[in-house]
Amino acid sequence: MSKFDYSEHQGGPLLESLLVLCRMHDRPLSRQSALAGLPLENGLLSPATFDRAAKRAGLISSVAEQPLSKLNATLLPAVLLLKENSACVLISLDKKSKNAQVIYPELSDAIVDVPLDDLLPLYTGHAIYVQPEFKFDSRAPQIKKLRERHWFWSVIGENRRLYRDVLLAAVMINMFAVAMPLFVMNVYDRVVPNHATDTLWVLAAGIFVVLTADLILRLMRSWFVDLGASRADIKLSANIMERVLGMKMENRPASAGSFAANVQGFESVRQFIGSITVVALVDLPFVLLFATVIALIGLPLVFPIIIGALLVLIYAMTAQGKMHSLSEVSMRAGSQRNATLVESLSNLETLKSFNAESKVQNIWEKSTVFLSRTGAQMRLISSSISNGAIWTQHTVAVSIIIIGVYMIIEGDLTQGGLIAAYLLSSRAMAPISQAAGLLAQYHHSATAMTSLNEIMDRPVERPPGKNWISRPVINGDIEFKNVTFQYPDDQRQALNNVSFKIKAGEHIAILGRNGSGKTTLEKLILGLYQPSSGAILLDGVDLRQIDPAELRRNIGYVPQDVSLFFGTLRDNITTAAPHAEDAEIIRAAEISGLGPFINSHPAGFDMPVGERGQLLSGGQRQSVAVARALINNPPVLLLDEPSGSLDHSSEEQLKQNLTTYSKGKTMVVITHRSSLLTLADRILVIDGGKVMADGPKNDVMEALRQGRVGSAS
Incomplete structure (x- = not known):
């Protein structure tokens, strides 16, 4: 088999294989249409961008890592990734006769019979299944209006298996969190009074196993959350840039600098879906678990937690409206200042030639003062929420100790139970404090998301599902x-x-x-x-x-x-x-x-x-x-x-x-x-x-x- 000539065929063997499949499925696609706007690697279509090119022809694809003998014959034809950056289209596979029918890019649409023994040394172990996407026409009644896939949440949903593992890890971590207070309670109530050192070592060994498992689960949870966020970040960033470059000229923004600032707002959205946020939100439901355990130790001890949680949430909800308006104002002012910066750098020679630096400096400083004042207000409200949550957490702990002392005096609570309730109270209030502290970041991210939604809703030159007439040769009339x-x-x-x-x-x-x-x-x-x-x-x-x-x-x-x-x-x-x-x-x-x-x-x-x-x-x-x-x-x-x-x-x-x-x-x-x-x-x-x-x-x-x-x- 001869090596593919990249110089004559931009896109390489993968694109040629895709074009073969397009002809087989009667889905017309030209070379320029397939490659327009895609990030090629040395002019070649890669497996990572294959799906985006296939979608332009109404095809759906999936990369599978399978041995040649395990490929699903019902999903053929498929693209086989071969060594030396080559590829071919697998038409059929006969496992009994150990023979395959393939189309090599070098031979156009000619089908070649190849023994599996000759194909196996070339096969990399990866194949791409490609099938036409079923489309409804106007005759098919729409019983229920289907919601279109959201550009952001649909990508997050693609990593739902990772977030499922995060949730399972969070359940185990929060279950293990009960172990330490119970260990302390049993030591104070049973080991110390009875001098039961053997029991102490058994309990210590058990809590050591729990702590080790807790460490492993926490590391795994952080890894899964970061992995999901990084996957989403890569795909979302590519989608945003593709939409920006593909927008129609009549829909381009009046200010490039302001528009760039809005696009950069994705950074705040990306940070919000990062590990700290997800972990805090996942831990929030387990407040009920810790409160239930405290109630089992002593029912009156749970009342300070309920009151403290309500106070934090009420204050956070009260500050929500002000934070939202300040976030919007800050976003607009930041976009305007960024527009001034970009315009000044682009016309620096003109500004110097006409001694116009002072005018731009005046605009910049006024924008900076306004942003600084708005930012100070946002930080003050945000810090009041987070610091108020910390104050409430400590007050709840003190209240539990006071109530617990009276219960010990009355004989309704042991000393170990009080210590366990105290430790659990901090675990119960911590997720509430973290969730309240995320309020400022949430509003900034929500404002950025609104701006990004407006960008992603702008019409593009090449809308999905649009069928073009291929004109590879133009005369010029x-x-x-x-x-x-x-x-x-x-x-x-x-x-x-x-x-x-x-x-x-x-x-x-x-x-x-x-x-x-x-x-x-x-x-x-x-x-x-x-x-x-x-x-x-x-x-x-x-x-x-x-x-x-x-x-x-x-x-x-x-x-x-x-x-x-x-x-x-x-x-x-x-x-x-x-x-x-x-x-x-x-x-x-x-x-x-x-x-x-x-x-x-x-x-x-x-x-x-x-x-x-x-x-x-x-x-x-x-x-x-x-x-x-x-x-x-x-x-x-x-x-x-x-x-x-x-x-x-x-x-x-x-x-x-x-x-x-x-x-x-x-x-x-x-x-x-x-x-x-x-x-x-x-x-x-x-x-x-x-x-x-x-x-x-x-x-x-x-x-x-x-x-x-x-x-x-």
Whole structure:
């Protein structure tokens, strides 16, 4: 069996196996749709991300660690994980004849008969069962409305077996907690008066066994709780980030800094589901156990515990409303301050250039003072609850001793019984004190959860269950049909009933004043926004039917405002093609005009660019953006002011290179420079969101010179 060629098939054998299964189950899925947004490992789909890719095709999967002979034949076909990062699809398994039918990724859909003796040395012991998910259609009556799986609680529920073990361990630990008070009571009441040292050693041996078991159970409980929290943390963090990156542009937040602060609120939620919280909540019901044991020792001794617990809970509930409002205010103020910080760091050069530091400093300090004051109020209320609970716990203990002394005098209680009741009272009040002390953390986490729910409810570009039309090859025919578009929170229409056609391979320049809607056209072609009305067709298919990942894979886009990322020049050029060959990177760099600059630099493609590309000049950043757009050799080019920061000679070189490179490709150029019009055969003039002129370049230029092209009213 030959080794799989990773360079030609992004995603590797696991993705190829998934695509085979998709064809077998008649669940269409393209390569780009399967991999879009997934954290690949060296460009390969891993078993950890396989399930997320399978769900996009309506398939459910489960990883099983089983010998080949133990695989469930009724659940086939399944994916076998082989050695050397390979995989195959197991179609059938005949244990009697010791033969298997498999499909190797290298052989497309060809079924091969393989002896088990040849397959066993390659099998890693892990298989992935994959089955189509059953879906109801509109004809199936819904007897009871089913609740959708919550993004947070459903993940917590996946670890219910761990929490079941935590609960069992908590039951045993709290049962063992009764042993020490009973040991002390028996020593004082039976061993000491009778000088029964043999009994003492027997009791001591028993309590030592109990204490050892208690230690082991506590360690196991902490391990299980931390394991469950870490599993949930990994999956929830991935889900949140996937939802943030996948949200629609029209639903993006007004402030990146404020939004980031809300996302970081998950940290408080994660801490709340940690070990201390879970242990405290699990121990809370056992207050009844300790109170019952105390009542059996002496009924009057339980009354201080009941009164103390009620006092703590009443005060905690009274403070709940104030804590909730302070938590919300603190969350909002923290988000606003974080927004100020992010905006200041992003525009630090501008602030310094215009001596505007004092204004930002004033906003920051006012936010800090407000946060400090709010935080002090929250800490005061929180400390009053926790310290009040401790005071109540000690008062209960003193009350039990006072009542116990009178009961001893009356002959209704032994000295050992009083000591046992005293020890049990602290165990009874401790969970109540811990639960009351968690109130402040709960409200902060609840506020963060509300914010996260709002984030997770935002519409995404690729909603679950959406079926896309696969267009692996795009010719480049673009048509706008009566398109009207309005940006969110903007009362003006960016485009108003726009209609035009661009033929495959045609080169068109879009002219217009600032704010006329030129850039909006390209953003709509990219599928970043959806038209308010009308339709945009690509090769005769509505863009809303094409997977955004496939669409953008076939479009090379140079934005007006170039954004680079921290890393090397190679990292930024290959943003859309992280595993591009060196020849492809060099070709893109040469066309963009970066070649001489890279060749003269000691680090070459490994030179750092800094955050936002601050180590490069404006022209160099723009050249990187051009190279990034060309790396995939796309059939459609959208260039928004591609030479806006270039000098004359660099612009001329770019024009010559693009003239040669763009032959046979659809190219849309937005520019204010007449020199770039040599790239176009046709000109479209837009003003006020309306098409004012559209025709051959020479005709439109002549009309512009004569003033025959008006402006939108």
